[in-house]
Amino acid sequence: MSEQQTATTSLPRPDQSPWQVRDSRKTRNLVLASVLPAIVSAAIALGMNIDATIAMLLIFVPLQLVSAGFVGYRIFGRKGIADASLVIFTIFFSALVGVLLFSVLFSVITEGAKAISPQFFLQNNVYITSTTSLEYGGVGHAVLGTFIIVGLTTLVTVPLGIALAVYLTETPSKARGAVRTLVQAMSGLPSVVAGLFVYAALISTGFTKYAGWLGSLALIPLMLPTITRVAEEALRLVPVELRNGALALGAPSYRAFFQVTLPAAKSGIITAVLLGIARIIGETAPLLLTVNYANNTVLNPLESMAALPTYIYQNLDSANDTSLQRAWGAALVVLIFVGIIFTAARLATRPKTAKQKVDKNV
């Protein structure tokens, strides 16, 4: 169309034909955009003996950008250059996240594996100094202590969190928004402050000495926001029709909740509990300030106890090769527990929620 019609703007029409693919040789483009920069920069770095970090930042990334931009230009024209840079930056930074996680996991697993043996799970830390051989001693007492401290917190916080979620979803109260904001603000409570609060209120006043139950107390405000948030979301997912269905049958609210809403939200509630446990199982600072640490096996929460995070702290603090190795071992044990909880939470959410089931058949 050569003549401007009155109905169109003065902007010239794009001259590019949409069906015109400028360069369709995919494989060549792929090699050009990804493999080539890697090989070239590796070669330069090795050949000229440049530091790996510098090579990565100053040679590989720019080279990658140029080649991807070039390929983008070949395929999409000018806008391909910006697109290619966006993709390269995204992948670079995303990969950085992956590398960091991989580094953490890899070092904990390889270093931790050196310390782990059956006796590492079964023995406690009595008579163990920072130079004692790894053949002796272990985290048995710390595992039990963590179970007891975290278990006590869970026992208190789960009902409290679910009751809060009920308040936020089932009551018509006007204060709900404010309560929700406050509970979420609580999730920003620095854990050390939670510990300090208990320490200042109950230990430094001489009311009691270091004890396991104080640790449980300090962990409550840290666990509560997680449980409340996830449980609230789970209850909210239960369709309002189910609640109304139960109430229309003449059910009192509490029965409608316990027999209809709660079962329908079961997997979400389980997830809430698991995520809550995962949130506090590795908390160290509050336990340091309230429980301190014990080397023998203590099962009485009225006394100072051992726990996995404080065990790591204790061994990291003494900064000796063997004790460092013990810290890695304990870190691996913590990660194994976190992994188990994590997998369980995944499994709990896997069965379709009540809502999806209903929708499917309507």
Added chain:
Amino acid sequence: MSSVSESSKPVPAKRKLAAKPHLVQDKVFFGVARAAAVGAVGIVGLILAYLLFMSWETLAKQGFNFIFGSQWTAADPENMIFQIGPMLWGSLLIAFNGVILAVPMAIAAAYFIEFLATSRIAKIATTVVDLLAAIPSIVIGLWGVGVFTPVAAHWAELLNQNLGFLPLFKNEAGSFVGSPFIAGWIVAVMIVPIITSVTREIFSQLDRDVINAATALGASRSSTFMKVILPTSSGGIVGGVLLGLGRALGETVAIFFVLNLSFEINWVDVIEGRGGSIASMIVAFFGAATPEEVKALIAAGLVLFVITLLINWLAAVIVAKAQPWRK
């Protein structure tokens, strides 16, 4: 046409109906829920009130110098000086450092998961981010001491060698270990998952029609990202960043192990091996503290709590504003 209700009857008085519980069990049920709400509000209030009560003496004695001064001496019982300036500034410096490092990673990861990756890869990436969130901070601290510190110190050295002319990267002390830079990285590792998950949620709730409309207008990936996705989700991202900032300020043990605490204020020399952190200071000092010192530490904790409370409250408001569908 006449109105439906043309009757001359006056409108009767309205009664407000409320589903009031009738049964005792229902009253108990709702009573427990209400008690939980009061309890939660009470916990926060109690912590705040008690910390305030305990720190009153210190705050009154030290005045504004408590926040701005940089001396901490409990040796002379006649003249104890507690000032947390370097620690407070250190906490902020490390948190900002962490946020600056974490934000590009988090936004990239969120963009990757929501817009670039195939659904299977996105699922794996989501798991990776969630997994990172689940790693306890003491484990990150251990990794920071055992693995990451040498690497990051090397990076810092490179920065110093090549960009040392910038005030930010000068290092007169000579040590690259124990710097706010390293602590910032450690914090970044911990807050990347928080910012990512908030950003991802915001991205996933974006109106796909708007994005498709932009694409239909011939916009490229990059211009869609810069002109549609980022502006519409910026509020939520800021909220997520604030959440991360709050978490970064409160981080304790991981920083405790990688940072060299110093009561000399370190303004911007991020790669120099000295810095401060209120949370780490509390852990470092409380064991051997005198009663007065404990009170001063509590006052420091209160300052930290108030700052994080404000930041989190702000973040919650911003995130809620950015996610109106949540209501």
Added chain:
Amino acid sequence: MSDLSNAANLSTIEAHLRSEDVNVWFGERHVLRDVSLTFPVNQVTALIGPSGCGKSTFLRTLNRMHELIPSAGFAGRILLDGEDIYEPGVDPTNVRLKIGMVFQKPNPFPTMSIKENVLSGLKLSGRRGYDATEIVETSLRRASIWNEVKDRLGDPATSLSGGQQQRLCIARSLAMNPEVILMDEPCSALDPGSTRRIEETIEELSETMTIVIVTHNMQQAQRVSHQTAFFLAEDGNPGGVVEFGKTEDVFNNPIDLRTNDYVNGHFG
């Protein structure tokens, strides 16, 4: 109201449920004004009208489901066997035991089996000492779904089709043996075959109980109901009843012009 002269024809029948000058508000919004209707024993009453005229809201006031909405306001009286169900001191759960409800969207409890769903009302209201087997069979038979599910009573309720789920919900209400059943567009989410079966069920049920049904479907109203009330809300005014009378009169012989327009499909 002057428009309700057809109602005179109904006055001879024994009133079972009656609304007197019912007014409803949502917050400050006045949505229903002066609704006075009579629901005689064992009759089916259809509530028709365009969307947003307040007929579903009115239905929900009849068993006090309306008050579950925060900011709900109410005035007037609703008499069940001469007793006002809004009298202070009346427990709404007891009202709902006598006046059952079936919703627009089938809502069987997904975590329960078919059998448990039928018995759910008894469990939820804390009833004891009943013959479960007998109640399950009778209720499912009355909802005409027994033959389809008798061999799979233990299956989850969600394994049923939409129409079956809705009949299960009717059975669930019937298990409580209510005096009145309220139905809020029970067939709007169903296919024509399922709709037909539910209409048959309604016909059979009307021999033993009073039924109030909200429907958008004119044919359905004519097929199943004995009397019809036409609701209308005009230009931001609260909704109200324009015409109320025997179904054949309302459809074939409407007094009000607007009723005529609506039942003949001129608007709504």
